Amino acid sequence: MSGPLSAVPADGGGSGELLRVENLVKYFPVRSTGMVRRTIGQVQAVDGVSLTIGRGQTLGLVGETGCGKSTLARCIAGLIPVTSGTVTFEGHDITNLPRRAMRPFRREIQMIFQDPYGSLNPRRRVGAIIGDPFAIHKTATGNERKRAVQELMERVGLNPEHYNRFPAEFSGGQRQRIGVARALALRPKLIICDEPVSALDVSIQAQVLNLLADLQDDFGLSYLFIAHDLEVVRHVSDSVIVMYLGRIAEAGPKDPVYDTPRHPYTAALLSASPAADPESAASRQRIILTGDVPSPINPPSGCRFHPRCPKAQELCSQSVPELEPKSGGEPTHLTACHYPVQAGEILASTGRREPV
Amino acid sequence: MSVTDIAFEAQAAEAVPEQAIEGRSQLQLTWRRLRHDRMAIASVVVILVMAVLALLAPLFASLTGHGVDQPFTNTGLTADGIPVPPGTNGFILGSDYIGRDLLIRILYGARLSLFVGITTTLIATVAGVTIGLVAGYFGGWVDSVLARFIDAVLAFPVVVLALALAAVFGASLPIVLGVISFFSWAGISRIVRGQTLSLKEKEYIEAARSLGAAPLRIMFVDILPNLIGPVLVLATLYIPNAIVFEATLSFLGIGIPAPTADWGSILSEAQNYYQVSWWYVVFPAAALLVTTLAFNLLGDGIRDALDPRTERLFAAGRKSRRRRRREGPAIALAAPAGGSEA
Numbered sequence: 299m300s301g302p303l304s305a306v307p308a309d310g311g312g313s314g315e316l317l318r319v320e321n322l323v324k325y326f327p328v329r330s331t332g333m334v335r336r337t338i339g340q341v342q343a344v345d346g347v348s349l350t351i352g353r354g355q356t357l358g359l360v361g362e363t364g365c366g367k368s369t370l371a372r373c374i375a376g377l378i379p380v381t382s383g384t385v386t387f388e389g390h391d392i393t394n395l396p397r398r399a400m401r402p403f404r405r406e407i408q409m410i411f412q413d414p415y416g417s418l419n420p421r422r423r424v425g426a427i428i429g430d431p432f433a434i435h436k437t438a439t440g441n442e443r444k445r446a447v448q449e450l451m452e453r454v455g456l457n458p459e460h461y462n463r464f465p466a467e468f469s470g471g472q473r474q475r476i477g478v479a480r481a482l483a484l485r486p487k488l489i490i491c492d493e494p495v496s497a498l499d500v501s502i503q504a505q506v507l508n509l510l511a512d513l514q515d516d517f518g519l520s521y522l523f524i525a526h527d528l529e530v531v532r533h534v535s536d537s538v539i540v541m542y543l544g545r546i547a548e549a550g551p552k553d554p555v556y557d558t559p560r561h562p563y564t565a566a567l568l569s570a571s572p573a574a575d576p577e578s579a580a581s582r583q584r585i586i587l588t589g590d591v592p593s594p595i596n597p598p599s600g601c602r603f604h605p606r607c608p609k610a611q612e613l614c615s616q617s618v619p620e621l622e623p624k625s626g627g628e629p630t631h632l633t634a635c636h637y638p639v640q641a642g643e644i645l646a647s648t649g650r651r652e653p654v
Numbered sequence: 655m656s657v658t659d660i661a662f663e664a665q666a667a668e669a670v671p672e673q674a675i676e677g678r679s680q681l682q683l684t685w686r687r688l689r690h691d692r693m694a695i696a697s698v699v700v701i702l703v704m705a706v707l708a709l710l711a712p713l714f715a716s717l718t719g720h721g722v723d724q725p726f727t728n729t730g731l732t733a734d735g736i737p738v739p740p741g742t743n744g745f746i747l748g749s750d751y752i753g754r755d756l757l758i759r760i761l762y763g764a765r766l767s768l769f770v771g772i773t774t775t776l777i778a779t780v781a782g783v784t785i786g787l788v789a790g791y792f793g794g795w796v797d798s799v800l801a802r803f804i805d806a807v808l809a810f811p812v813v814v815l816a817l818a819l820a821a822v823f824g825a826s827l828p829i830v831l832g833v834i835s836f837f838s839w840a841g842i843s844r845i846v847r848g849q850t851l852s853l854k855e856k857e858y859i860e861a862a863r864s865l866g867a868a869p870l871r872i873m874f875v876d877i878l879p880n881l882i883g884p885v886l887v888l889a890t891l892y893i894p895n896a897i898v899f900e901a902t903l904s905f906l907g908i909g910i911p912a913p914t915a916d917w918g919s920i921l922s923e924a925q926n927y928y929q930v931s932w933w934y935v936v937f938p939a940a941a942l943l944v945t946t947l948a949f950n951l952l953g954d955g956i957r958d959a960l961d962p963r964t965e966r967l968f969a970a971g972r973k974s975r976r977r978r979r980r981e982g983p984a985i986a987l988a989a990p991a992g993g994s995e996a
Contacts, residue, residue: 375864397866404866421680421879434867464679480861531835 301632312406317351317374317407317488318522322383324366324373340596345544346383348621349490354514358519358535358552360528360567362591368526368543371492374522375409376400385487405435407594408481412493414473418465423561424451424476425461431483450479452508472504478509482517490522495530506598507534528571532556540564543602544594546621550631560624560631561636563603585645607643609637680883680960687959694955696858700948705939708764718744720755722762723913727844737931748933751923756933760941762915767945770831772898777835779889780895782842783881787873789843801847807840812899812904820908830909834896842888848880853877883960890953894946901942917942 323346328339344366349359358489362365374385376392391638397642411417428447438446450460454475465473474494481489491510493643495503503654505529513519524530531538532552539549540561548561562595566585586607592598598605603615613636621634626641639645678686688694707714715721729743730753737756740748747757788802816833823829853859854877862876897917903909905920912919917938924934 352720372860377860377863397868401866404864407864409861409864411857411861418880419856419858419876421882422876423679430866434862434865434871477737477861480865484865524713603913 300478301378303420306641310497311455314352315350316353316355316388317349317522318383318386318610319347320350320368320385320386322370322373322385324369325381334563340593342544344373344625345597347541347544347546348383349392349546349549351520351522352536353520354433354518355536356514356523356529356534358531358538359524359541360425360531360538361541362526363543364594366594367526367541368492371409371490371522375490378401378411382577406432407488407490408484408486409489410474410477410481410489410494413497414470414477415465415497416479420465420472421646422465423462424456424468427465427476428479428483431480437484440632441581446483447479450483451476451561453513454479454482455505466535469502470498471505472500472593474502474506478506478513482513485517485654488520488522490524492524493526494523497523498526502542503530528556528567540567543591543597545602546632546634548631548633548635548643549621550628554628554631557628558641559632560633561635562605562607562609562639565645575654583644601634609639611637663733678881682960684883684956688955691955694959697948697952697955700944701952702944703770704948705866707761707985708768708792709759711758711765715755715758718746718755718758718760720745721755722915725752730754737927737934739931739934742956746936748931750934751927756920758763758809759915759920760917760938763917763920763938764941764945766895766910766914766916767900767942770827770900771801771893771949772990773798774831774834774838774900775889775892776965777831779885781835783846785880786843787850787877787881791854791869791877792872794852797847798874802842804840804843804847808835808844810837812837813919816903816908819908824907825903825908825911830900830903833903833993834899837899838892838896838898842885842892845884849881850877851882853880887953887957887960889953890949890956890996895933897946897949905993908935927940929936 314334322344324344325342327337328341330336330338334426334611341469347366347370349357359367365429369378375378376385376395379394386392387403387406392400392405395403403464418424425444425447428450432443432446442533444461449456451461456472456475456479461469465476470478474497477494494510495506497508499541510521511534514521521534523534535552537550538552538555540547540555540563542563548559548564555564559567559568566587568612569585572573573605585608587608590607592602592605598615600611600615600617601607601619604610607614617636619634619636621632623629624633624638626634627633720726726743726749730738730745732738737749737751737753738745740746742748744754745757747755747760750756750759767852785800785804789797789804813835816829819829819833847922850873854872859872859876862872867876870983898978900909901918901921904916905922905924909918910916920938921935921942924931924938928935
């Protein structure tokens with residue numbers, strides 16, 4: 299397939315590949331209210347996304363709120379049915395498997411959620427929450443389970459004595475550690491992190507990110523790391539995918555994507571992220587996009603970014619750009635753009651006005 | 655990582671004196687708050703006293719020498735054949751129209767009332783919670799069918815059905831239990847369904863699904879604990895409803911058949927004597943009133959105790975509580991149920 303070999307090491311062989319997603323599409327029907335609930339539209343949340351993740355690698359996924367990042371994560375984790383496309387894990391097609399058939403793969407693919415408050419049941423004790431994976435997969439019971447849970451708590455930096463406490467008695471960072479412990483319990487190979495640090499204070503973010511990095515080294519984990527913070531993604535990822543309105547805008551190893559973005563959207567995103575170094579911040583050009591993200595119920599024709607793109611031309615509204623390597627870039631650096639940004643090019647500081 | 659290590663050590667050091675720290679569960683916290691609500695505690699005392707008296711009814715019968723169904727035509731009735739007033743011939747609360755001891759009959763009636771109230775509430779709660787959870791969690795056509803069924807039950811003319819059943823099968827205790835249970839679960843179901851609809855969208859339910867938890871496990875392990883509060887309040891408020899319901903059926907003569915002592919049937923018999931024998935109406939009615947009032951006040955107390963926000967607004971809460979009661983329990987319950995998750 300023409301899908302980008304995003305986080306697979308240079309050899310790209312099948313042995314290094316853990317997860318492959320091909321042409322994944324997820325539409326949510328929009329139904330009318332009333333007795334007869336006719337489908338009156340589709341929210342095109344994810345529209346033809348392909349990616350691969352290699353063993354022990356981290357694939358970062360960035361994009362604005364509502365671009366389909368979390369929907370993609372839930373499709374891969376098998377939490378919501380996929381409209382079309384395939385998800386392959388270690389060579390097994392796990393797309394839309396029934397619950398029982400999915401069970402063995404649940405142990406391999408785990409998830410860490412964004413909201414450390416919403417992702418822990420407020421009425422259950424921490425020991426029970428972290429012990430859930432063992433209980434559901436019947437891998438440990440009684441004292442054995444308790445010991446396993448306390449080991450996990452210690453591993454993620456929690457006091458094992460707090461086994462009998464409720465989530466409300468922990469801080470946001472500690473709660474996220476509880477979520478990490480739960481995800482880690484079954485020794486998965488892939489952990490999907492859905493904005494795991496965006497609800498935390500910056501100082502706590504670093505602690506949780508370091509914990510995730512340590513665990514990756516110790517257990518050889520692969521991460522699909524979703525965030526809207528570009529610097530966080532750059533810090534943790536081997537490869538990066540930039541999404542816009544349900545499609546991949548740009549993908550590739552992190553350095554070329556961050557250093558020489560080819561898609562105008564990536565360039566605009568990067569120009570908007572605050573730089574720690576004031577000198578480089580002063581010399582940077584800001585690309586200010588106008589307008590809002592269009593509705594995924596009725597996305598723009600052709601390139602979905604064209605109404606807001608400073609470089610958009612006639613062709614952009616007519617044909618969908620392929621995700622492909624662009625001249626002058628590395629072969630693994632893919633961009634879906636008819637008129638990719640050239641090195642040193644100055645983009646207009648305002649986007650084209652959307653015709654009213 | 656070093657920051658974490660330090661933080662961890664600090665936590666560990668502070669944790670040493672108290673072994674295995676235990677967080678307080680919602681029920682423990684509720685009980686702590688409930689203990690400071692004098693009205694609720696008084697209600698608990700009243701209910702316990704009533705239960706003890708009911709259990710000891712045979713003891714009172716043997717102490718007075720008056721059997722529950724035993725008529726005393728010589729000592730229990732005046733020469734004109736009307737009931738004797740309280741304190742006459744060893745009849746502490748007077749006698750009834752055929753010379754039976756009113757106190758003993760009220761105490762035996764308490765047994766029946768509490769039994770019917772608690773049994774039907776248990777059946778209705780188990781059925782209501784299960785149906786509400788299934789409807790709310792599965793959604794789709796399952797929900798449509800169950801929700802319409804709930805609406806149908808709530809819209810049903812209760813007394814008409816009870817009359818019809820009594821006519822077909824004859825009045826009996828199982829019929830009474832069945833009718834009351836059948837008309838009580840739907841209200842609980844509706845609340846549980848609504849709560850489940852909102853709870854199932856929480857991330858921790860998604861987390862459970864991503865672990866591979868089966869729907870039954872999610873419903874009873876993950877969702878149910880979050881519903882304990884509203885269900886406990888509803889159940890407490892359904893007990894007095896069931897007691898009154900049972901008394902009503904017996905009053906209409908379609909409840910527990912005579913000669914079984916029952917508050918509703920005592921009141922029914924008393925209709926013809928209230929002008930000459932005030933005690934015949936006042937004491938059974940007072941027993942009914944005190945019992946149902948105690949359960950209602952206890953339910954209100956539990957509801958306030960479950961909602962931490964009411965703790966400091968106790969005086970204000972009393973006023974608004976009265977207002978809420980006028981609107982009926984279903985509406986009033988929605989507010990604390992939603993709030994208690996926060």
